Amino acid sequence: MISRILLALALLLSAASVVFGDYREEFEKGFLTKTWSGEQPAENFCIECHSSDAMKPELLTIAEEWKASWHARHKIACHDCHGGDPKDAALAMSPHRGFVGKPTPAEVPDFCGKCHLGIVKQYWDSGHGKAFRASGKGPNCTTCHGSHNIQKAHIDIINEQLCTKCHTYDRARTMKQALFLTEKKIGELEKEIDRLKSEGVFVDDDAKNLFSIQAEFRTLFHSIDVDLIKNRTDEFSARISALEGRIRNLFRELAYRRNFSAFILLVFAGLGATLYLFSKTPKE
Ligand code: HEC
Ligand code: HEC
Ligand code: HEC
Numbered sequence: 001m002i003s004r005i006l007l008a009l010a011l012l013l014s015a016a017s018v019v020f021g022d023y024r025e026e027f028e029k030g031f032l033t034k035t036w037s038g039e040q041p042a043e044n045f046c047i048e049c050h051s052s053d054a055m056k057p058e059l060l061t062i063a064e065e066w067k068a069s070w071h072a073r074h075k076i077a078c079h080d081c082h083g084g085d086p087k088d089a090a091l092a093m094s095p096h097r098g099f100v101g102k103p104t105p106a107e108v109p110d111f112c113g114k115c116h117l118g119i120v121k122q123y124w125d126s127g128h129g130k131a132f133r134a135s136g137k138g139p140n141c142t143t144c145h146g147s148h149n150i151q152k153a154h155i156d157i158i159n160e161q162l163c164t165k166c167h168t169y170d171r172a173r174t175m176k177q178a179l180f181l182t183e184k185k186i187g188e189l190e191k192e193i194d195r196l197k198s199e200g201v202f203v204d205d206d207a208k209n210l211f212s213i214q215a216e217f218r219t220l221f222h223s224i225d226v227d228l229i230k231n232r233t234d235e236f237s238a239r240i241s242a243l244e245g246r247i248r249n250l251f252r253e254l255a256y257r258r259n260f261s262a263f264i265l266l267v268f269a270g271l272g273a274t275l276y277l278f279s280k281t282p283k284e
């Protein structure tokens with residue numbers, strides 16, 4: 001009789017470990033696909049030589065700045081922007097290996113735009129792009145983002161110190177206000193998705209969805225067209241609300257799962273107690 005109860009218990013336990021096994025697997029899947037968990041680019045000659053004593057002191061900070069950048073995290077290294085061959089120390093900076101050197105200010109937008117296609121298009125069509133092309137008086141990408149220490153974009157790039165270099169802050173302020181609410185909502189959803197991920201919930205599709213909404217929304221800034229931004233904000237609000245609904249549901253499911261785990265634990269505790277009492281019952 002006891003052996004049968006033990007067998008039943010063993011079966012139950014193995015079933016439970018499958019439940020927890022899934023949970024763990026999902027957790028790891030969520031964790032390992034997080035963008036920031038990607039490995040750093042392998043050591044290469046551009047970085048080695050540019051960080052060495054051989055480098056001119058005024059250029060030494062570049063590798064350090066780059067290492068702290070959003071690009072470094074996403075494995076965009078020196079040669080991805082400047083060309084050249086990071087695996088061959090002698091010919092690393094040879095034009096025959098695709099090295100293009102340092103872009104002139106006028107070349108910067110297309111230099112960055114070979115990867116940021118949507119943005120460079122918005123930019124050239126904007127008041128800034130047109131002024132930059134006509135007279136060099138508009139800002140280019142590096143005026144606002146820097147070149148090596150480029151960080152994840154944020155609405156706070158729009159600030160009085162930067163935006164009053166060439167004109168008054170009025171239009172910049174209006175733009176920031178128009179962008180603020182949507183940006184705030186996106187930031188909150190990002191945190192909630194991260195929280196769900198750390199709880200082991202599989203939210204990759206939602207993360208991707210949010211990422212593409214965010215990317216599209218942020219491209220919009222570069223038009224510096226206040227009316228356009230105001231008009232399109234409604235459309236973005238609707239898309240964000242839909243995603244918000246899904247996230248709420250996932251939180252509800254998570255709460256349910258927690259209760260379920262607690263329930264399973266209780267069942268085990270009950271079973272354990274029964275088994276204990278049973279084993280104490282005197283045998284005839
Ligand atoms: C063996 C050392 C060495 C290697 C390897 C190396 N560099 Fe350089 N690089 C230098 C030095 C030294 C300078 C400064 C030259 C000067 O200003 O006289 C320089 C300058 C540069 C410049 C500025 C050029 C300009 O037009 O002003 C860029 C951009 C650059 N390197 C990128 C790279 C990239 C990308 C790689 C890898 C594909 C690389 N470097 C590999 C030593 C190196
Ligand atoms: C996101 C693209 C990007 C990446 C990645 C990048 N650079 Fe640059 N780099 C630029 C731009 C744009 C300029 C020109 C504007 C400037 O001087 O700030 C530049 C300029 C330079 C210069 C000339 C600076 C001067 O003052 O003359 C050097 C040297 C250089 N880069 C080296 C590197 C090295 C080494 C790496 C990797 C550690 C690297 N860059 C990674 C975009 C990039
Ligand atoms: C070889 C392709 C490539 C080039 C060239 C390049 N970038 Fe990027 N950039 C990326 C990738 C990949 C990411 C990371 C994915 C992302 O966040 O969109 C990124 C991210 C960024 C971000 C942060 C985006 C965010 O999500 O907040 C900014 C800002 C940025 N790049 C600006 C620039 C500027 C300015 C230049 C030129 C000096 C430049 N990039 C050149 C590929 C590139």
Ligand code: HEC
Nearest residue numbers: 127131137138139157158159162163165166167171172224
């Ligand atoms: C390097 C100089 C420079 C910087 C820095 C700069 N701007 Fe401009 N901006 C211009 C020029 C030039 C124009 C076109 C002439 C004008 O309308 O004043 C312009 C126009 C504008 C316009 C009107 C566009 C239109 O179509 O009517 C807005 C809005 C604007 N800028 C916002 C900003 C914001 C926001 C920042 C800071 C993130 C900024 N600017 C930083 C030079 C600059």
Ligand code: HEC
Nearest residue numbers: 109112116120123139140141144153154155157215218221
């Ligand atoms: C006048 C300042 C300014 C200029 C010029 C500018 N940017 Fe931006 N950029 C911003 C601001 C501000 C944001 C963030 C907007 C937001 O959060 O809504 C941003 C966002 C971005 C992003 C993030 C978008 C995403 O996918 O999340 C990238 C990438 C980027 N810029 C690249 C560029 C490139 C490439 C150029 C040149 C062609 C450029 N920027 C020119 C201010 C500027």
